[in-house]
Amino acid sequence: MTKESATAPSVRRSWLELGPRARVAFAALYVGVMLCVVVSAQFRPDRVFGFQMFNESSTMNIHLFRRVRSTKRLVPIVNGEFLDATHGAPRLFRWTERVHDPTLGKLDQPTHAKYGLEGQLFRLGLALDDFVAWMPNGFDTVGLVAVVETLKNGRNPSVVRLQSVRR
Numbered sequence: 001m002t003k004e005s006a007t008a009p010s011v012r013r014s015w016l017e018l019g020p021r022a023r024v025a026f027a028a029l030y031v032g033v034m035l036c037v038v039v040s041a042q043f044r045p046d047r048v049f050g051f052q053m054f055n056e057s058s059t060m061n062i063h064l065f066r067r068v069r070s071t072k073r074l075v076p077i078v079n080g081e082f083l084d085a086t087h088g089a090p091r092l093f094r095w096t097e098r099v100h101d102p103t104l105g106k107l108d109q110p111t112h113a114k115y116g117l118e119g120q121l122f123r124l125g126l127a128l129d130d131f132v133a134w135m136p137n138g139f140d141t142v143g144l145v146a147v148v149e150t151l152k153n154g155r156n157p158s159v160v161r162l163q164s165v166r167r
Contacts, residue, residue, distance in 0.1 A: 046119035058117040060103075061110045061149040062124065064095060066141045067166075074145055080107050086138040093141075098134055099127045110149075117152050121160060124148065128164035142166055 018026060041050025065074035066082060075082070080095035096105050103114055104127055113120040128144045135141060144164040151157045 045122035046115060056113065056116045056153060058113040058150065058152045059110045060113045060117065060120060060151075062104070062107050063147045063149075064107055065145040065147065067143040067145060067163075068140045069142055070140055077107070077144075080105075082141075084135075084139040084141050086136070086140070091139070093135065095131070098131045101127070110151075113150075117150055121148065121150075121162065125162050125164075128162060132164040132166075 037049045041047050044050075064077040064080065066077055068075055077095065082093055083090045084093060085091070095107065099105055101123065103111055103120060104124055115123075124146055128146055132141075132144055143166045146162045148160045148162065149157060150160055
């Protein structure tokens with residue numbers, strides 16, 4: 001060993017090289033954040049990062065309708081497709097153009113609510129808003145309405161009605 005290397009201070013090679021106290025602080029911070037995420041999962045609609053031992057056995061049947069300017073009634077969307085016109089130029093819109101989720105993409109047929117009924121209804125509400133926001137302005141459709149027949153864990157069936165934000 002030379003005289004120079006014995007007296008030279010040690011230099012960190014990377015900012016990721018932490019000292020012992022910093023490692024303990026980082027580990028405590030990491031465990032604290034993960035604990036907060038897991039505990040708060042029960043308060044979120046989709047329960048992301050939460051623990052659920054058994055899968056919920058819920059089903060949902062989504063029926064889509066569109067709210068149009070020209071009439072006061074709701075117009076059903078058949079097979080997830082509808083023609084809409086702006087200034088005489090019709091355009092075909094498809095639900096699956098924008099919504100790629102296999103559960104939310106199945107319309108007019110009962111399907112298993114994979115991530116729980118509340119989570120799927122939350123995602124469906126977001127999908128309705130996104131679809132309407134994606135549509136160009138000037139079309140006759142001003143909003144979408146989903147009428148969802150739900151069955152949660154074998155209990156009595158119910159109907160939930162979700163509406164998109166109006167344009």
